[in-house]
Amino acid sequence: RKEVEQDPGPFNVPEGATVAFNCTYSNSASQSFFWYRQDCRKEPKLLMSVYSSGNEDGRFTAQLNRASQYISLLIRDSKLSDSATYLCVVNLYYGQNFVFGPGTRLSVLP
Amino acid sequence: DAGITQSPRYKITETGRQVTLMCHQTWSHSYMFWYRQDLGHGLRLIYYSAAADITDKGEVPDGYVVSRSKTENFPLTLESATRSQTSVYFCASSGDRGNTGELFFGEGSRLTVL
Numbered sequence: 001r002k003e004v005e006q007d008p009g010p011f012n013v014p015e016g017a018t019v020a021f022n023c024t025y026s027n028s029a030s031q032s033f034f035w036y037r038q039d040c041r042k043e044p045k046l047l048m049s050v051y052s053s054g055n056e057d058g059r060f061t062a063q064l065n066r067a068s069q070y071i072s073l074l075i076r077d078s079k080l081s082d083s084a085t086y087l088c089v090v091n092l093y094y095g096q097n098f099v100f101g102p103g104t105r106l107s108v109l110p
Numbered sequence: 111d112a113g114i115t116q117s118p119r120y121k122i123t124e125t126g127r128q129v130t131l132m133c134h135q136t137w138s139h140s141y142m143f144w145y146r147q148d149l150g151h152g153l154r155l156i157y158y159s160a161a162a163d164i165t166d167k168g169e170v171p172d173g174y175v176v177s178r179s180k181t182e183n184f185p186l187t188l189e190s191a192t193r194s195q196t197s198v199y200f201c202a203s204s205g206d207r208g209n210t211g212e213l214f215f216g217e218g219s220r221l222t223v224l
Contacts, residue, residue, distance in 0.1 A: 034212070043200055043215035044153070087153070089213075098143070098204075098213055102152040 003027060004101035006088050012107045017078045021104050023071040023088030033064055035073045036087040038103065044087055047073075078108045113137075116201050116216035124224050129188045131219045133201030141204040142184040143168075143213070144176065146197040153200065159184055191223045 006023045013019050025033075033050040048055065050062040050071055061074040071088055088101035114135040123129050135142065144156040155168030157176040165176050173195060175187045188195055201216040 036213075041198075041218075043217050044213075045215070046212045049212070097158075098155075100145075100153040 002102075003099045004088055004090050006086075006101040007104045009103075010105040010107060012109060013078055014109050015078055015080060017108075018074065018076045019078055019106060020075075021073040021086050021088070021106075023073075023101055025069050025071070025088075025090045025099075027090070027092060027099075028066075028069060030069075030090045030092055032091040033071050034089040034091070035060075035062060035071075036089055036100075038085045038087055040084075044100075047086070075106075078106075080108050080110060082106060083108045114201060114203055114214055114216045116199075116219045118219060119217065120220050122222045122224065123191050125192060126190050129191050129221065131186045131188075131199055131201075131221070133184045133186070133216060135182055135184075135201075135203045135214075137203060137205070137214070138181055139203035139205050139214075140181070142178065143202040143204070144174070144184070144186045145200045145202065146170065146195075147200060147218075148197050156186065156199075188221075191221075193223050195221065196223045197221060 004025050035047040036044040037047045038044040048057050048062055050064045052064050054063045059076045063072045085103040085105045087103045090099050117132045140161050143158040145153045147153050154170050156174050157168055159165045159178040162178050162181045178184050199219045202213045204213050
């Protein structure tokens, strides 16, 4: 079993749609959790950290379920500019050993 | 400008040649990382460093060598390049424990081994 698994995708959705990405991780000792965004042929960039209580940043909502070892990302009112690959990232210890999921590609269509 | 920079951005080399990819960060971050990204594999950790003169292997270290004599630099060397090392290489850095844990990436170095 891979350490971090994500929906295989790709997701093709119309503008304005709501889309949800799922991620599971295998190591119950994982400490911190993130969603990164990667545009085609670019470097990954932090989209948001994921906190135990859940957190929201504008149209983006992240949830963490430690018991189920599950992380989610919800994007509401999708924009064309949201088209990218979304990477789920888990960290065992602060500052080291970040483990990346394979990513889920999103295409928002006009 | 502050940030993390990689060089060269693009490199074509031949099998058996030595190649060094450079990485420089200006934040004085303790942790630095080298990843490779290939279709079907996602980002895989090659080596990381917790501080100057401290390095450790990641998931796919074979065929690579790193050093970290200064906090700001973390070069990656392919001692004898192979075609399977054709990839996009990303350097990244992260601050100390207690920060957000965010990884900051360089723009990547695209290496082709013929």
